Amino acid sequence: MESEIQSYINHFEQTHQELQSILNSLPESALHWAPLEDDANSPAILVTHMLGAERFRIHQIVAGYDIHRDRESEFQTSTATLDDLRSTLEQVNADTKKMLLSITTADLDKIRPAARDYEQAESGRWHVLHTIEHFGIHLGHLSLTIQLHASKHQ
Template structure:
């Protein structure tokens, strides 16, 4: 069973590393103006999408292993970035923290029902759900970020 759990950990780390690399590509070469630009009302900038995605990713993975992380979700949606380097550093720091969390995943965590304190949606799911949701949530926002960059670059 140890080999299976290690393979699962490694697989999640690889998928998230690939997604983090895709985030880096989205941010590549962009100015502060581009990073903080929003396509319209009730739409998020790249700075917000990166900040929120990483915050959610850590929250969801920590929940899977029965841990809590400090998070200000509302502040994530007000994020601004002075430059791409700041967001790239955020990605690197978050990557290290999520890898450490994934190293702690056990077989018991996968089936243990987790309900994080203060969850705004009052969710209650097994650990594997929280891990899978971390990947899908990040990928969803990555798609939004790709489109946001295209919209920024195509404005007249």
């Protein structure tokens, strides 16, 4: 039976492969397109935010490596290319695996301070699971945004 931490590693690798597949099929014209100009995010912003959030929760909160995150800048991404996003994804995938391999079950059990004003102190495990949930939600947003782009630009 695989360990809990190994199952998290496997999950992140699988979802990163799914995101890589989406990026590989994404037309360049869709990268910075948003369905609503001021009320929705482009694929570039979604991917940048997904990976930023993963780095923040897994690398910084759980593994203790300060990433110096600028969350607001994730939502201002306007010049990233598909190659930039693929490269970032590849690096985050490798780093997440490294970070998860560096922790123990005791690290997952350890209570961490609240990361946001609306959150409570939670275990490292909660942060890993929250990251998985967050990533999945935004994969859905990304897929819908790409579908909307395709329907408007056929």
